[in-house]
Structure formats: C-alpha cells, structure tokens
Amino acid sequence: SAVISQKPSRDICQRGTSLTIQCQVDSQVTMMFWYRQQPGQSLTLIATANQGSEATYESGFVIDKFPISRPNLTFSTLTVSNMSPEDSSIYLCSVARGVETDTQYFGPGTRLTVL
C-alpha cells in the first residue's frame, strides 16, 4: 500500500483565482494521477503526472486550465486555474507502484468550492 496526503483538504475560492493542490506519497511510486469527482458522480481522470516531463491529459482537460508538476517520484501538484463555480469538485491524487492498471491508492481528496 501507500500513504498519500493532500493539501489543502478543502478550500473555498473566489471566481477567477487559482488554487494549487499538493500530493505527497510516503514512498517512491511509478505512476501518479489526478482525478476529479463532481458531486454525486464517479471519478474522472484529469491527467497522468509524469516525472520530469509534461503531464498526459485526458480528453476534455488542458494544461492551461490544469497545470501539473511532478518534480520527483513522491510529490505532485495540480493547479486549478481561473476558477469558475463549475470547477467546484473533489480533486483526488492517486498512485500506482507499477503500471496504470495496477491497484491505485488514493489520497483523501481536496474539496474545492468556487463562489
């Protein structure tokens, strides 16, 4: 397993501002992912965070809106830029030790509310 922490756990932000969410893992992992979970919905993959290179984004998500960094094998950040109320959601970080289809371990999530 892996112990994953996220900061902040929750935040309330104003429209047009940006928020950076941090994800820290207690050990080195191969894969790190960022998901969004809108109220009452299941998880949607935003992107795969690649160490030392640009993240791989899923359809419908772009780097300008969700810039991601992964400077090493235990840490990643997701920024939600120029926020609107539609960005209100839970943002989850997950990790996998091997390949993407291995069991993923999820962080506790960051609950974001945009006013």
Added chain:
Amino acid sequence: KNQVEQSPQSLIILEGKNCTLQCNYTVSPFSNLRWYKQDTGRGPVSLTIMTFSENTKSNGRYTATLDADTKQSSLHITASQLSDSASYICVVSGGSSASKIIFGSGTRLSIRP
C-alpha cells in the same frame, strides 16, 4: 464504446442484512476488474481485484464475482454493518488502449440500524 454501468444507483438496507451490487461492462479487451469502497469525504480504497480467469474473490464479508462471458460482476456484502455505508465503485481496466481504466458511477449504500 467502453462503459461500466452499476446498479442500483442507491440502496438502503437494515444492519445485519445481506445485499448484492451489480456491475455490467462493455470494455474490450478486458484486463481486470476492481471494486473500490469510498467512504464519505475519503478517497476510494480497493476491496478486490479479479482477472479474466478468476470468478470469485473474497475479502472478509465482501465477495466479488466475475462472469467474463456475460461481462458482469457482483459485489455481495454479508451481515452488513453500519461501517459498510459508503459508495462502491466498479472499475474495469482494458479498452482500446491496454492502460485504459473505466470507472462506474458507483452505488451509494446506506445501512440503517
């Protein structure tokens, strides 16, 4: 189109009763299927994982089944407890890319005392 559908959307049962949650998928090719439990305000936690050749796997009071021919899975919870109240998410790996992961919309289970 690769899809994972879960039913029911929500379920309420009395403590101590059994229940079964369903997952149907159209993902092809198929790699594996997982059931996750997500408590309110927390990230999902893996309960079971099954590959093509496995048709039953247990984890305590949770038993998952898989029928790869009909592309159906179920999660059976025995002697439910209040702590079982959570969302249960079926996740299938496979698809046109070997690394595709498709999430179901989940079943919201509430256990009443």
